Amino acid sequence: MSSRTTLIVGLVGLVAVIGLTFVLDPYRNYQLATIAAYLCVVAGLTMLTGVNGQLSLGHAALAACGAYCYAFTANGLAEQEVTGPVLLILPILAAVAGAAVLGLIVGLAAARLHGPYLAGVTLALVLALPAITSRFSDVFNGDQGLYISVERRPEFLAGRGGTEMFQAWVAIACAALVVILLRNLMKGNFGRQMRAVRDNEVAAAIAGVNVARTKVIAFTVSSAAAGAGGAVLAFMTQSASPGAFSLVFSLFLLMAAVIGGIGTLYGALWGSILLVVLPDAIGSLTKSLSLSPEVAQRLDGNLAVGLFGAIMVLVVIVAPLGIQGLLRKGRLKMQSRGTPQSVPVPK
């Protein structure tokens, strides 16, 4: 797609989604906000893993870092009786910066590691999270986590959609910004460097790409995006706790990126939507089966994991480029049916 088409599609999409917040009920608006929050994280992850070839199982921990940075900053500001947009924007910026710093540190280690070793380090990161929050319980308040004073919805919204609508707006704004900035990087020379490093490190270096630097920057940027997602989640739930950023969540994020179409921002969007919609659909399904409450509860959590895993395996086998890959193929087929092929077909 040309830059202009992308711009138009993006703008139309943005306006449509914001329009949607006016008609959705609070619960759906909350889901919409959740999709946007996930999108921040998954977009960062898909760039790191799909475009740069660095596998991270630890993006939940980077999002958690963002959430805690948000919590500390927001609570600090609230204590100073700061209100208004500052109480919203400053904590988000702190979350992005905090996650970026953690990402930089992990990225420096990651730049020397490949495949399973890198996955191991990032895995350790998520696994360490609950240990850290309970070890330094006076700071992080253990498993229970932190309560956050957040900026309330503006007065003029009181009568309309209320809190959830405001949450959706904040989340959508963050996601839009993250996606636009990541897109700029992926389209430009940095994107080329990331792909070159992914495809062939020696050839990349010889072409003039600083391989280690590219990997570290990619990890840092990806972490910053995850931090933004964590901040939005913290803002929505008014809390930051280790349970919200578990290993399972980390795996869900990766599966969302793969199922949506690894390495593409559209794919990150499809994956994030699935991540919210699918568990919800499973919930309604188990409810409609009128099972005993015990069984239903057990199914609720595990069924989603199982189903996601199954879908991912299926995707890897039949459509390695995910949902976005299928959509693209469909579009190209439609185009080639209408007009004669313009791309030169080599013999």
Add this chain to the structure above:
Amino acid sequence: MAAHDTGPASAPRLALRDITVKFGGLTALDSVSVEVPVGSVVGIMGPNGAGKTTLFNVVCGVYKPTSGTMSVDGTEVRPRAHRLTKHGIARTLQGLGLFGGQPVLENVVAGLQSSTRHTFLEELFSLPRAAREEREKKERAMATLASLGIEKYAAALPDTLPYAIRKKVSIARALVSEPSLLLLDEPAGGLGHDEIEELGELIRSIPGRDCSVVLVEHHVDLVMSVCDSIAVLDFGKLIATGTPAEVSANPAVTEAYLGVDAA
């Protein structure tokens, strides 16, 4: 006086002195010295495992030599791979070494890293200079593809192309930065007779681009026909240097290499 002039004008484009590379107990290069005069095509021959690629990896900073020095235009340098193109050195890899996931044009544009002027932040916010440079790079890459007669494949993925075209793409990626020293690692590998002939013409034309060439190649006819001078490696040792005629008359070479080849 002119004969003793050591200024940059007369200094060789590339001079390797007493390069030794050891991998544990294995001596891949043993005190090898090679000079590449400005505007010349220097061939490096030797049987499999002789150390030819290792020599390129030393020049490119992929391997650090155990001992020995390297100078470019009379100035000693300690190369680092990603700064190579800044020294005006470009290289093709043995095999292809292309970025398989990306179209031909992107592969060639990737060779223009050293001419990037815009900063990371300019790119993050998509400022005009970043976009303009991207356009200019694509134009330069297209021009290079055109000069090799493969511009019509710009949008194709390398894997979908015939091997000979892919080889040319890898050469285009090296030439696009307008290097003054080009290192070719077995460019004829996998090519047919006519294609090798065409490659020979291309290599002969490169000094016309103000670029010296080092050619690592097994294909004896090609090396003999395009090189001004030849160095022969065997088990990491330099066993002969000289003009093609001198080298092919050298008994040590016939024994170590040509003999093997003829058998």
